[in-house]
Amino acid sequence: MRLPLHLRSLRLVLYAYVPYAYVPYEADEIPVTIYFTHMNLKLQIDSARLEQHLIELAQIGARTDGGVCRLAFSDADLEGRAYVEDVLSEAGLEIRIDPVGNLFAILRGTSTLPAIMIGSHTDTVATGGRYDGALGVLAAVECALRIKESGWVPNRSIVVASFVNEEGVRFMPDMMGSLYHSGQISLDAVAAATDLNGVSIGQELTRLQGYAGTETLEDIDVGYFLELHIEQGPVLEDEDLDIGVVTGVQGLSWTEVTVHGASNHAGTTPMERRRDAGLVSGELMSNLRQLPNEIEGLRLTIGSVTYHPNLINVIASKVQFTVDIRHPDSARLQDAEARVKRLLTEQSVCQITCKSLARVEPCTFSEQVVSAVQNASDTSGYSSKQMISGAGHDAQILNSKFRSGMIFIPSRGGISHNIEEYSSLKQVVAGANVLLGAVQHLTEK
Ligand SMILES: [Zn+2]
Structure with missing residues (x-):
């Protein structure tokens, strides 16, 4: 099909003045919507650069078994954040670090319309892989770099964000950086959180020079938050789909249960006279396991058990x-x-005491953001389905403050929080392109 003359000449103008723009030469064969979204140039991310950044970040906190360990508020965590910061500041973005260590990088738009924030986290679990969190941050970095070098100045500012302590394995609660940013946890509460060795975040912020900053984002009106993430489940791979358009995140409730018994000799205490915290907790766990059979869609996990004094006899x-x-x-x-x-x-x-460790309401993402993601995926020709996230994410926390949404790509074998975590470069690139496409859609909202 031949394009109308005015569109052909526009294409040539774009090619001449926007050297990085993705404008294939044999453009006449392709519908013009491939190049434009809401009159913006359709950009594609630089896959080689994104791959390189993923490889380089994975070297920070690399484990000998191929996994990654960047526990929150550790040296490797700071080094990982500094790596991202360097890439962004070299590209000329305005860097801000807040008092808990959240990183923001601003690419100014042409108007004061609410900005679009994109990002995720770079901390990992102790036996983490190279994609959980890192993908969302580095894809956001890639979007900002691509927009900047294309010469296109969006009407909304773009803010790349990397939130601290999303995983919550060393210090609870998880998603701490986004909780702080959305005003749901105070700086004092963050500083007071301690790890199993009794070390507080406050102590780590003092020890890790440069981790905490003094800046805020209060002068920037942010309207949207969008996060690209690996699915961490098997759905997309099982159904052979490219993209998960995430419509919400299930809620979670964490409880620590303490069963109080009485310690005594294993050989001399008659069974009927025991207050055996070990036995009672076992029965309780077995009963709890039945709950998902009674409530459809419920997921229940008993992931940590500690016995005192933990001796055989x-x-x-x-x-x-x-x-x-x-x-x-x-x-x-x-x-x-x-x-x-x-x-x-x-x-x-036995006497039982319970302590709530965390509680997050289920969230429904913004229809506007969900449709921007769906549009971006459809326009690029990717297969997709709308789905609920099984895992918690920063986007779920930020949804209370900004119109938020998420994009998933397949996780091989549904595996994450594991050194085996893997998504192919093709899948990574698809996700990053949908992120960039969705940002372009949102700039016109
Ligand atoms: Zn994550």
Whole structure:
């Protein structure tokens, strides 16, 4: 098909003045919508550069088994953030570090319309891979670099963000950086959080020179937040899809349960006279496991158990275990919490105390952002489906403050939080291009 003359000449003008623009030579064969979204030039990310950045960041905190360990508020965590900061500041973006160490880089737009924030996190679990979090930050970096070098100045400012302590493995709660940024946790509460060795974040912020900054983003009106992430589940791979258009995140409730018994000799104490915290906790865990059979869609995990004194010939005096429950529906999550409580109080052998460690309501993402992601995916010809995220993410926290959304790409075998975590370069590039496309859509909203 021949393009109308005015479009052909426009194409030539763009090619001449925007040297990095993606304008294939044999353009006459391709519908003109390939090049433009809402009258903007359709940009494509630089896949080789994105791949290089992923490789380089994975070398920071690299484990000998091929995995990555950048626990929050560690030396490797700071080094990882500094790497991202260097790339952004070399590209001429305005860098800001806030008092908990969140990194923001600003690419100024032509208007004062609310800005679009894109990003994720660079901390990892102890046995992490190279994609969880890092992909979202480096794809956001790539979008900003690509927009800047194309010469296109969007009408909205773009803010690249990397939030601290998303994983929450060393210091709780998780998603701490986005909680702080959205005003849901104070600086004092962040500083007071301690790890298992009794080291506080406040101490680490003093030790790690340059980790904490003094800047804020208060003068920038942010309207949107968009995060690219690996799915961390098997759905996209099983259905052979390129993109997950995420419509929301299921809520979660974390409880620490302590079963108080009495320590005594394993050989001399008759069974009927025991207050065995070990045995009681085992029964409780087994009963809790039945809850997902009663509440459809409920996910329940007992991921941590600690026995005291943890000796083979001593009846346990105390057992602590955690209960992680998740559901996309708020009412059902509350129902599950009530049933957990009932199950824990049903027995009378041991006293039980419960402590809530974290609670996040299910979230529904902005229709505007979801449709921008869907559009960007469709325009690029990717296969996609709309889905709920099973894992918690910064976007879910920021949804309370900004119109938010997420993009998923497939995770091989549905594996994450594992050194085996993998997504192919093709999948990574698809996700990053959808991120860039969605940003272009949102600039016109
Ligand atoms: Zn993550």
